[in-house]
Amino acid sequence: MFFFLVSLLSCAVLGLKKEGVTGVVLGGDAGFEVTAPEGWVFDNETYRITGRDAFIRPLAKARLGDEEPYIGCSAESRVQEKQLDEFANYQALATLETDDGRVALIYEYQEEEMGEPFFCRAAYVQSEETLCQITLNAPSKAALKKVIPAFESVVKSFRYLGPHSGKFKAASTARRLLVMTTEIQDRIDFVPSKGWSRLPDEAGVTLFQYARGESYGLIAAYDIKPGEGEPDKDFAQAWSELAQPVFDLSVPASQSMDSYIGWPTRIGSVRNRSHGETETVLLGVLSNYGRRISILAKFNDTSLSEDVEKFIRSVSPRLHLAASGEWTNRGRSKRQFLNGGPVSLGDYGVASRSYSFGATDFHLDGVIQLKNGTVVNFEESGTYSVSGNQLTLQGQGGVQVEQSPNDHIQRKSLPSWTRTYRFKLLEFADMIHGPYLILTGVEENNFDGSYSTMFPDSFVYVLGYH
Incomplete structure (x- = not known):
């Protein structure tokens, strides 16, 4: 697309x-x-x-x-x-x-x-x-x-x-x-096992095939979709959407499985007689951040089960919010936002803001240098949650320190602030920086600054220093 x-x-x-x-x-x-x-x-x-x-x-x-x-x-x-x-x-x-x-x-x-x-x-x-x-x-x-x-x-x-x-x-x-x-949040990476060949891509799914003698296997790796927020519910929902319509098999019991990225993972399978031979239908589902990754496989050789489980363990999202490094907005755009309103930095000012995300916590720090030489530093910490494309930050307050050109320092506490963004993760070919974190749905503010000229009504952050 x-x-x-x-x-x-x-x-x-x-x-x-x-x-x-x-x-x-x-x-x-x-x-x-x-x-x-x-x-x-x-x-x-x-x-x-x-x-x-x-x-x-x-x-x-x-x-x-x-x-x-x-x-x-x-x-x-x-x-x-x-x-x-x-x-x-x-x-x-x-x-x-x-x-x-x-x-x-x-x-x-x-x-x-x-x-x-x-x-x-x-x-x-x-x-x-x-x-x-x-x-x-x-x-x-x-x-x-x-x-x-x-x-x-x-x-x-x-x-x-x-x-x-x-x-x-x-x-x-x-x-x-x-x-x-367009975004890369829905795409996944994986390591196919030796002997499996990749078939031509279809929209929303990547297929791998194994065929040797009378043995065969097929793995379908689906792009990430919004989930229910609970691994067992995600497994049941994925089975009803993917396996049930094709193979007419009731949802099996699922069990936990370790994954490379640490996302809660459920795996379950059903063995079925078809055309005189026993075949296995297996589903693996990884759940986190209100999203799910589904891997559906069918094979007639039980020795291929190890290949399929190895494939599921290797799956990871192309990028998730809590990636290593900081999401940074740094530039010389003259128009910025500070203390409740727009300000002009002039040609010699600079503004920088960075978010970092852990498993459940976030930290924001920033600095703005105004054209008169005043330097403003600020930071905020709190917790966050993700549901689909909704990112909610529950800020627990912070501090702002303003230093004038004559070294007069003014410090003030920042109040707690909970806000919910719509977010997307984007990546463009040939970009020397990226990927992008695009935040929308919140007015211009002291923490995020002014809207980007790159994307209307949005705050744009880039993974890593730029």
Whole structure:
């Protein structure tokens, strides 16, 4: 489904990595389109998590780094009504007229990251809904000067897509469609036994076959589905859905079984005479986090039972919420949320938030550096529960510490807060970071910050530091 949708919709939003093409840059309320010059690639898929919705990079450049210049594009919701506050004391270096008759203000400045300087030329186009930014980044002044013509070509090709634009609405719908219909939470990994061959994939199930002489066996590994929350109930439900309609056999008694991932596992089987021989129908069900994994097998050689049980023990979800590592949201997006309202970080601010999940507990910590030099650290702990795609965090309070530029420290306790998100786990091909944890259904808040420009009305976290 994911690859079909990418092929269908890449012209509008995702999966676009081509030379000299026109691509869409999306914001929460509006967006714009620009054209990559000859010899440059428009890429609005691979690097969106870095805080820019799209990158335009030299054709020969496979990955972003410090060796070559690149152009970053983003569209951010307006934080305030007035002129760009971070450049209020600067005179625009120049102006450029865009393809749709708007005026782009051009600024040039130098920044530093990890002790290394880099040089920037930025174009800003404002509208009532959105601040559109196109920034050329280069490792040296000489490299910057060399590609200014390419940068100006991109800026001049700018065409604003307002909230009522058909292109903006189509691209936003495409992105939402991908978010709501693709995820890796339902997929499983497994280790097939020697001698079993994999059959062509079918929707929602993976089949393995064994055939040697008169012996045969078949294993069907089904994608994860919502469960009842209790292993015995999950086993009975899976048998009635999978084995009963096909083999017309009553649900057998089940017993516990160890699994590689530690999920509660039930296994049960029925031996049946068919066509003059004895066959075994066996079902294994793994249950956890309000979800279930079902493995159904049938074989006529009892020696294959060991292979089937070994297969069931090897099964694990492609990814589950309590994966090793932290789910992190870190970026330089100017719009953030703090102390009950939106704030602007400016060009020099940074915000980072990370969730870590244990078996039943969670911990959140974060830091926000404001443009005036104030640093805010906060943390929260509590317990959590998962039911289907519902994630409930029962926060048990926390602490926030605010340090001003003159080292004045203000500490305050944070109240307990229980909130329920809808969550999805996503993974995209060719991403240098991932997988994603997408949280929706909760308003912007101090813990999660402001909504992502990547996915509407959502908070986006990535597994591991990025």
